[in-house]
Amino acid sequence: MIPPRFHGVALAAGSAAGAVALAILGLWCAGFAPLAVITTWCAGAFGNGTRIALSLQEAGPLLLTGLATALAFRCGVLNVGGEGQFLAGAALFTAAALVLPVVGFALPLALGLGAAAGAAWAAIAAGLARWRGVPVVLSTILLNIIAVAVLGALVEGPLRDPATTAPQSALVADVFHLPVLVAGTRLHLGIVLAFVLAGVVWLVHERTSLGFEAKVIGLNPAAALRVGMPVAARQMQLLVASGAIAGLAGAAQVAGVTHFLSAATTSYGYAGIVVALLGRLHPVGIAAAALFMGLLDTGGRACEKQLGVPHELGDVVKGVMVLGVLIAAAWAARRSAAAHQGPADG
């Protein structure tokens, strides 16, 4: 059988496979030949170097927003505001890139400002939770909706490119572009930074007292309080840190991929929740989940273009995947608890 430490992997992989199988079955019923869907998807997701680079390009922001979500979730803070924090980061990065002088350190400075904007957007929720008792899950969602509106107002107003009528900003100068790794794609340095950050998060989780405290607080806040851990303060700090990572993701997306800001939102923030849960809140799992989701999206786009498969089906797959992994995990946890407890014990 599967060794216990790989149970989480098995659960996630099983759910992903089940969701994909369900989608293919559904498409079969709708008249799409399963083999054609599978081959088109594979060719689109990793058929050649360019497609692999495109999938990785897609995985980058997902890895960052997934890490951001997990950082907060792990200590029991339900930050579902990655979307708003992502947009805040993208907006302030673009604004900074449009006004800052073109000097050597301008790119890191602008990226830092993007992260700070994400942190600040999360800090609103942190403050409301700490001092007014507003549930983070609600405030962060409401802040997402407000962020979308503010973004729209910005690209129609102060940040709008005077040269076009479309609601979008001007292109940022070349100095503010993250270097491209694979010619012909926009796979940029950000993916490397994202993996490095995943490593840092792993180190913090596994090797520092802060990571240990976060874990205890997430598992049992009452016990953490009793042994003297600063529960509320830690939770708020991690919420702000989570916002900073999501903000960085938004800034890196403008710096590396779009090079301008538009009112069209991409929901990388919401997708980050899926990545975090599918990755079981573990940095390695999150990296794997982000790569899988990148492949799923890029292959899905190829299926849409060549076969006419609706791309919205990708969201159904994600939803089924998450529900599958949640239900399977709850069931497995209960089964192992029952096994440890033994039969006929109350």
Next chain:
Amino acid sequence: MAELVSGVAQSALTAAVPLLLAGTGELVAERAGVLNIGLEGLILAGCIGGFAGAVLGGTAGGLWLGVGGAVVAGMLVAGIFAVAVVYARVDQIVAGMAVNLLAFGAAGTIWHALQDAGRDSLPSGAGFDRIALGGPIVFDQYGLGWLALALVAVTGWMLAKTRAGLVLRALGEAPEACAVAGIDVLRWRFAAVLACGALAGLAGAYLSIMRTHSFAPDMSGGLGFLVLALVIFGRWRIGGLVVGCLGFGLIDAVQQQLQGAGAAGAVSYRLFQALPYLAALFALAVFRGRGNGPAQLGRPWPEER
């Protein structure tokens, strides 16, 4: 001036109806102890279910198939959520977010299919318009609007005065005691979530086939999350909920007037649209007291040891 007031009152009531429907559903689920963050997804399921039903029903049966389709769609998605949180005892908030995503994807896929089939407009003359009663204009409302008010009243009475209401309220406070009294806690909670799905589905039908006569993949637009805030704001009571919904309907009506009155030239209409959500955040920060919610809200039963 009287005309303006009357017009604002009319659009305030029109805007309050979907909040009231979804809010009453959420209240039933939350009083039974189930926090349903997937409400947004249930509303969207109702939007597409209602739209698809209305299109299939044509002029003759569009109204009934539309309303029926919305209720079925809402209950179907609610059923998936209920299996996950009531029986599998998955974390309710996380499962709710997954349900939102699922409903968003499914609604988009169905809408895509409807468009491909060239069936993306409602049949005309099927009773989707406001009904003119001849009195003051505030009473000219959509048919579902009146049904909504009736359902709110019936639910309020049911929660306060009937045995079923007592059981529902007890489920949120002391499920253990309910179980001892011979009540099937899981089945009751399942039913409460399904009722929430039916009411949220009606809210969705109201948005798509009545208020806008169209569908858009993002048409629920955060309404479900606004309702979650309103239930807290109303302190889990039907009276408080009604006050909150009417208040937010009024905010929405006023922001529409401001948009129309040319204030939009100076400030983007997008900021006006965000006004109710900003107000909800404010309301939560200012009015939220502690210890008003059902004691077992969000907790699975039986609890793990």
